[in-house]
Ligand SMILES: Nc1nc2c(ncn2[C@@H]2O[C@H](COP(=O)(O)OP(=O)(O)OP(=O)(O)O)[C@@H](O)[C@H]2O)c(=O)[nH]1
């Protein structure tokens with residue numbers, strides 16, 4: 001599916017030393033670009049959050065509801081990542097928010113180079129006051145996006161109730177490299193055999209520092225806590241930048 005993400009042959013598969021070296025060089029180049037992006041985003045004044053999940057876990061819907069809650073108060077920008085179509089960007093644009101759609105044409109993740117182009121394009125839509133929050137919605141995939149830093153300050157991994165509470169244990173890296181864990185579609189708990197406790201216990205075992213939220217974009221459950229978290233985070237981030 002994707003030649004650049006290094007997912008072929010990791011783990012117990014054997015592979016040629018040359019391929020390993022090429023992958024390592026690609027990731028090192030990506031890391032350097034990600035670092036550049038982070039500084040660039042900081043110059044815009046923004047805190048950036050990379051959203052990672054399986055397809056359809058509710059990333060764009062979460063963004064829509066978060067925008068509804070914060071748009072009058074904070075300046076929000078969005079970079080959308082998908083294999084094809086402008087559909088997610090259209091949904092964000094309908095809320096009057098600066099947005100850029102990046103399409104990878106087949107690759108299963110965003111990388112720092114394409115995100116840099118996205119940031120430069122987004123910049124042309126901003127007024128001189130800059131941004132507070134920049135959300136980057138990654139391509140729907142719990143595996144490939146994990147290895148690629150984009151320049152984000154924070155990674156949030158989403159797991160929706162229909163996917164099953166065993167997923168943190170089965171896809172550990174997504175949970176180990178994130179700072180925030182969002183269980184989404186909690187309104188569907190009565191219809192699925194999903195254990196919040198199992199999902200959170202496994203995720204916390206992998207990454208004890210994870211911030212956890214149980215959200216429903218349909219009922220609005222715990223959105224006040226999520227939005228309050230974002231406000232506080234931005235405040236802390238601004239204080240750090242000042243020092
Ligand atoms: N019941 C319920 N459905 C939801 C919730 N959030 C999103 N959905 C539905 O889940 C489907 C997928 O939502 P999206 O927000 O498009 O998911 P996504 O993660 O952005 O999908 P990709 O960008 O394709 O990876 C849509 O039909 C949403 O209406 C929720 O909290 N509860």
Ligand SMILES: [Mg+2]
Pocket residue numbers: 059060061088137
């Ligand atoms: Mg989406």
